[in-house]
Amino acid sequence: MELNEQMQNYENHDKATRTIALMDAYDSYIERSEYKDALRVVQELVVIRGSAQDWSALGFCQNILGSYKEALVSFSQAIYIDPDDIVNWTNLGGLLGELERYDEALIILDRALELEPDNIETLFNKSIVLNNCGRHDEALSFLNIVVQIQPNFQIAWRNRGLAFGSLRRYEEALESFEKALLLDSNDQAALRYQGIVLANLSRYKQALTSYNRAIELNSRDLEAWLGQGIALSNLDRYDEALTAFDLVIELAPDNAKAWLGRSILLCELEKYEEALSVCDRSLKLGNQDAAVFLNRAKILLALNQWDEGIVVLDDALNRYACIGHLNNRDTKTIICNLLCRTHNLEVSTWQLCTKTLLEVYEKYRFTSLLEQELVQSIRELLLPYFNVEIARTWRDIWQNLVGERLEFQAFLRLLNTAVYYRETKGDPSILLELSVEEQSLFQSFLGIENLSHQFNEADLMWQAGYVALTNRELFGRGVVWFEGDNPRYISRRDDMPIELLNLVDEYDLDQEFLVIAPNHRIVYLMSFDQIGLDPKVGIEPNSEEEYERELDSILAQLQEKGLDSAQASSLRNMTLAYRNGEFSLSAYSQEDMEIVQIITEEWSAGNIQVVADLCRRYLP
Numbered sequence: 001m002e003l004n005e006q007m008q009n010y011e012n013h014d015k016a017t018r019t020i021a022l023m024d025a026y027d028s029y030i031e032r033s034e035y036k037d038a039l040r041v042v043q044e045l046v047v048i049r050g051s052a053q054d055w056s057a058l059g060f061c062q063n064i065l066g067s068y069k070e071a072l073v074s075f076s077q078a079i080y081i082d083p084d085d086i087v088n089w090t091n092l093g094g095l096l097g098e099l100e101r102y103d104e105a106l107i108i109l110d111r112a113l114e115l116e117p118d119n120i121e122t123l124f125n126k127s128i129v130l131n132n133c134g135r136h137d138e139a140l141s142f143l144n145i146v147v148q149i150q151p152n153f154q155i156a157w158r159n160r161g162l163a164f165g166s167l168r169r170y171e172e173a174l175e176s177f178e179k180a181l182l183l184d185s186n187d188q189a190a191l192r193y194q195g196i197v198l199a200n201l202s203r204y205k206q207a208l209t210s211y212n213r214a215i216e217l218n219s220r221d222l223e224a225w226l227g228q229g230i231a232l233s234n235l236d237r238y239d240e241a242l243t244a245f246d247l248v249i250e251l252a253p254d255n256a257k258a259w260l261g262r263s264i265l266l267c268e269l270e271k272y273e274e275a276l277s278v279c280d281r282s283l284k285l286g287n288q289d290a291a292v293f294l295n296r297a298k299i300l301l302a303l304n305q306w307d308e309g310i311v312v313l314d315d316a317l318n319r320y321a322c323i324g325h326l327n328n329r330d331t332k333t334i335i336c337n338l339l340c341r342t343h344n345l346e347v348s349t350w351q352l353c354t355k356t357l358l359e360v361y362e363k364y365r366f367t368s369l370l371e372q373e374l375v376q377s378i379r380e381l382l383l384p385y386f387n388v389e390i391a392r393t394w395r396d397i398w399q400n401l402v403g404e405r406l407e408f409q410a411f412l413r414l415l416n417t418a419v420y421y422r423e424t425k426g427d428p429s430i431l432l433e434l435s436v437e438e439q440s441l442f443q444s445f446l447g448i449e450n451l452s453h454q455f456n457e458a459d460l461m462w463q464a465g466y467v468a469l470t471n472r473e474l475f476g477r478g479v480v481w482f483e484g485d486n487p488r489y490i491s492r493r494d495d496m497p498i499e500l501l502n503l504v505d506e507y508d509l510d511q512e513f514l515v516i517a518p519n520h521r522i523v524y525l526m527s528f529d530q531i532g533l534d535p536k537v538g539i540e541p542n543s544e545e546e547y548e549r550e551l552d553s554i555l556a557q558l559q560e561k562g563l564d565s566a567q568a569s570s571l572r573n574m575t576l577a578y579r580n581g582e583f584s585l586s587a588y589s590q591e592d593m594e595i596v597q598i599i600t601e602e603w604s605a606g607n608i609q610v611v612a613d614l615c616r617r618y619l620p
Contacts, residue, residue: 015049018048019045019048019049022041022042022044022045023045025037026038026041026042026045026057035061035065036065038057038061039058039061039065042058043058045057045058046058050081051081052078052079052081052082052085052088055074055075055077055078055081056074056075056078056085056087056088056091059071059073059074059075059078059092059095060091062074063095068095068098072095072096072099075088075091075092076092078091079092084115086112086115086116086119086122087121089108089109089111089112089122090109090112090119090121090122092108093105093106093108093112093122093125094109094125094128094129097125097128097129097132100132102129102133106126106129106130109122109125109129110126118145120149120150123142123145123146123149124142124146124153124156124159126142127139127140127142127156127159128159130142134166136163136167137167139159139163140163140164140167143156143159143160143163144160147160152183154180154184154187155180157176157177157179157180158177158180158189158190158193161173161174161176161177161190161194161197162193165193165196165197165200168325173197174194174197174198177190177193177194177197178194186217188214188218188221191210191211191213191214191217191224192210192211192214192221192223192227194207195207195208195210195211195224195228195231196227198210199230199231199234204231204234204235205235207227207231208228208231211224211225211227211228212228215228222252222258225244225247225248226244226257226258226261228244229241229245229258229261229265230261232244233261233264233265233268234329238265238268238269241261241265242262242265244261245258245259245261245262246262249262254285255285256283256285256286256287256292257282257287257289259278259281259285259287260282260289260292262278263278263279263282263292263299264295266278267295267298267299267302267333272299272303275295276296276299276303279292279295279299280296283296289319290316290320290322290323293312293315293316293319294313294317294330296312297309297310297312297315297316297334298330298333298337300312301313301334301337302333302337306353306356310356310357313357313360314363317361317363317364317366320366321364321365326366328373331372331373332373332376334357335370335373335374335377336377338353338354338357339377339381339394340380347393350393350397351397351400355401357370358370358401358402368407371407371408374408374411374415375410375414375441378414378415378442378445379445381394381418381422382418382421382422382445382446386422388422391419391422392419394415395412395415395419398415399412410438413434413438414438414441417431417434417442418442418445552572
């Protein structure tokens with residue numbers, strides 16, 4: 001054998017030995033996720049051998065280390081050497097998808113599927129590309145094939161949830177996330193996505209649980225902290241929500257979403273000037289989401305900067321029209337601000353603001369949402385701080401504005417009912433003019449639940465909430481309650497309406513006297529002996545002078561604790577009118593009775609200051 005041939009054999013032997021050693025080293029580095037060392041080794045492999053496998057391994061390391069252009073070259077070279085290897089096509093298609101070169105990625109992945117139609121990795125990579133380019137329905141079809149072939153493909157279940165979530169098929173999204181978490185309970189991303197979907201379903205307590213678990217697994221997951229802040233805000237846990245947003249800002253001062261979350265929360269707290277400043281900070285950081293513009297519009301409208309606010313609202317609704325979804329809560333806030341913060345303006349100005357708001361919602365086809373929240377705003381009109389004149393003006397403005405338009409008729413009927421209900425100080429017979437569904441809705445505004453629609457006149461009086469006084473010691477002797485303005489004396493407990501009996505037992509109304517104001521609020525509660533009533537027989541034995549002297553003594557105590565003279569005078573007049581049979585009792589709600597319970601407990605405990613504060617709050 002010649003010397004040159006011998007030298008070549010030795011050289012080949014050395015290359016083979018070196019190749020094996022390099023391949024073992026590469027596998028070891030990859031197993032330990034030491035990608036830089038793996039890259040160094042595979043680069044030498046490419047020089048020594050240069051197979052399709054070597055080029056593919058080189059592209060894998062380059063991709064992991066962020067050298068995407070170099071990885072594209074490596075995967076392409078691997079395909080050039082071995083065009084029938086599906087792995088190389090799949091890797092190249094996946095990388096093109098990551099670089100958002102979606103059309104090219106899909107062409108490459110389709111070529112891979114021609115080689116092997118049921119290849120799991122290729123099908124999965126194509127679903128990722130389709131999801132990322134917004135073709136969620138198509139992505140789902142591929143993910144369904146993947147989980148059918150391989151039911152325990154955990155990440156495929158997670159991505160399936162993402163696709164459903166993007167299509168707003170939230171219940172199906174939850175099912176997929178639950179399956180993913182069943183396969184891996186520590187999938188931090190799946191927990192975060194689960195929280196997002198639950199929040200979109202307004203299931204904020206459950207969303208909070210998911211976010212908290214995600215944060216436990218990764219305390220620096222800013223998206224999870226943001227989600228937690230939003231969930232807490234919707235649960236009215238504002239201090240905790242602020243803490244969450246502030247933590248994100250501390251970790252990432254330029255996080256525009258955190259500044260927006262903080263602004264939205266400050267808006268809920270009615271700190272509008274600060275909210276506006278924080279919102280503008282989010283905009284300066286490049287936040288162009290529709291939510292930031294809508295939040296800014298809400299703030300400006302709340303500050304009565306109507307001209308600028310309506311322009312920003314127009315821009316915001318234009319952005320939401322492209323998305324196709326607008327949050328009810330934002331519209332509710334805008335309507336409440338219009339109702340509560342502009343009614344002190346000239347009627348013509350209030351009309352113009354209302355007309356402009358309707359026009360903007362109509363322009364972007366959100367009229368149905370506006371009508372829904374207008375209906376819900378009727379609840380505000382039934383609260384005591386709204387006087388009847390404001391309610392009438394609000395009604396007149398909308399009647400003139402929408403007239404006979406079909407989509408607003410339910411709102412107008414309920415609005416008319418609310419105004420008449422206030423004008424008549426709670427005449428429940430007005431409700432009979434509504435449909436069964438509308439009656440139920442109106443009753444929910446009043447806090448009255450489980451009302452039967454088959455009742456006689458006396459039942460109607462009770463179910464609307466008429467009651468005057470009761471005494472636990474009188475049971476077996478008698479109790480006085482009211483139907484309308486007329487007192488009814490019941491001599492036996494067995495004759496007492498079951499509703500009244502349940503009310504007394506539930507709220508422990510023991511020896512108490514209720515004065516119910518025409519504005520639906522219970523304004524005072526005091527024991528019989530304090531107003532001169534004889535608890536044993538339920539009558540008023542004292543003279544008019546003694547009764548008024550006793551009453552004035554109680555009012556003086558309350559004034560010492562902060563009740564102003566006008567409120568004291570109002571309370572005195574109502575109490576005397578009641579005693580003389582001249583007082584028309586009004587309807588009360590479940591909320592009213594909760595107030596009764598609180599006042600009862602506070603008075604019994606001798607907390608005069610608390611009683612005074614409650615009176616000051618609920619007196620007209």
